[in-house]
Amino acid sequence: MNNIDKPVVITGGAGFIGTNLAARLLEKGHRIIIVDNLSRSGSQRNLQWLFDKYSNLLQVNICDIRDSYKMSEIIKMAGTVFHFAAQVAVTKSVENPVEDFKVNVEGTLNILESIRRSDDPPFLVFTSTNKVYGKLSNVKLVEKGLRYHPVSDIYCNGINENTLLDFQSPYGCSKGSADQYILDYCRTYDVPASVFRMSCIYGPHQFGTEDQGWVAYFLFRIIQNLPITIYGDGKQVRDILYIDDLLEAFELVVKNKENCNGHAFTIGGGPSNSISILECIQLLQRHCAKFPPLSFAPWRNGDQYYYVSDTSKFNNLTGWKPSVDIESGISRLYEWVSAFISSEESSVVKEKTI
Template sequence: MSAIPTTPTDTRPVLVTGGAGFIGCNIANRLAEDGHEVLIYDALSRPGVEKNLAWLKERHGALITDVVADIRDEDELARAAREAKAVFHMAAQVAVTTSMVDPREDFEINLRGTLNLLDALRLKNDGTPVIFASTNKVYGDLADIDFRLEGQRYVPQDRHVRDHGISEARPLDFHTPYGCSKGAADQYVLDYSRSFGIPAAVIRMSCIYGVRQMGTEDQGWVAHFLIRALEGETITLYGDGYQVRDILDVSNAVEAYLHAWQHIGRLAGRAFNLGGGPSNAVSLRELLAHISDLTGRETSVRFEDWRAGDQRYFVADTRSIRSELGLSAEVPWKQGVAMLAEWLRESRGLDREVPAEQQAVA
């Protein structure tokens, strides 16, 4: 990957909000590998992320500094932003389910926290670029798209959507408090670029998976499925399991984020969809079949009702971001999931051999 165009004498850190989280710590790791000082800003509120921060410090030493603070702390965030030569804004409340339980906190973290950062950069007024992690949930539940069931997955009737996925031209349609808070933040980032000249771009992500993902049932579902299967536990599917996502290995996502910084001059004020694209589209049932192959045993599954705002299909049309940034080919999903399974085995101390008493399907 090409070097980021910043002068060697610029020793200011790159600020990564949410930098102890899954994608944030992978971005921070790559930045430090390239010789940048990195300032991690994270409340460490999600279980397990403190291990990511410890890993970064052990791996990169003095290149990694951290501020343990909440994105809602306007003064602390402004102090961190004043030091930065660039910002990757990854901090967020990340679960639709949590937003349904406490929509006010979801609003405070995702929208007010983003506005705190944007206003700090506006007042700083030195052209500090910011790349914002948005979501495919800004497009709503896509209920107007007709599907047919084909094998183990839903397939769009529309040939263009089937061949290319959902593009940035798709109208925004915020569903659930999470969709509203992230979608509104997405629009604030774009408008602060337009209104105040902040070099800012938005990346609307589909499902990212990979090493250092602390998957739970509410977020990080690829890792969650693997963890449950490796531990011989039952996996709950919400809906019928035929819903399709285009999953993308985190190494590809990191490349996109860093290239977005490299090319921020022409990307500023624009939003891009990022995911695995049609070649990495997979249904939940297809993923579980692959996990069964990886673990050597049938995966135990139970079904529950659909969740609010769940999309039966989302595949990102990545042609725009790929043509703008010249990105590498995506890691094939089966290969990437196998690599994540191996990392989870090692990091969680799981044996390769499954005890006989765990091999029965519940």
């Protein structure tokens, strides 16, 4: 970060992305303040891992971004803020839309208000989602093998920031609202910020669910020979981005904040890192040499059949391009997941032996 004298605040810092970013910045000597309520599975493990390696530069606040007073006090100390804390599951947003709104919208407003009132406002980087573009029903598709392909060449480079916003599901509405609030605070109050509308991110310290973090989720299931449910026909396509490439993008957006301020960017692996659900499962099965049973369930409401990021806008401003291809990224994730499962099994054996 540009100002190494002031700490970097990471909300949701014990989550998958937050843990990886914190570790990268701590390795470079930055002081980090993590804000997390530890509600997500695996967050306590991630936090312990960070403490074991970097406790001298790490401060942790176990609190909720909906606590406006605490957030105000924390933001006062920040040189840069990465806002990752969120309710991230579409299914949970449908079950409890009020909770989803309070976390994703009200929590974000607390952060924005704290920055707006600051004498020295820190630069804010917010992780939004491709769900702000809705189902993308206007993108006509054709089936080819195990995946869908766009009929028009216009979409072969991916979906860009000029695509019409179309919030669907309570989750899409709440994340989209936060996305738009941040861009409007840039215009109205000169709050310095950029928004990343991200596709699927994967890598170490991701535990994953059927809803979110599905690459890691599938890998955990396959290694443990557990059945997998596919929603839809499995031919839906996403571009996946390895975590190290995302971390590089985070550093570049801060380095180029004068040019990136006030902008939203689609961020993902792009066309060269696109893969269907079925293709991904086959790739993971090859790595694991295991073939657990697959079953199919109805499509989820609003699910995109095809989403690939066009990252040319961010590339033009910063020079960023993904460098880790799918094969390399999956191999790295496989090594981490295998080691994690082995360590967990060893711990269980030790506990039973004592």
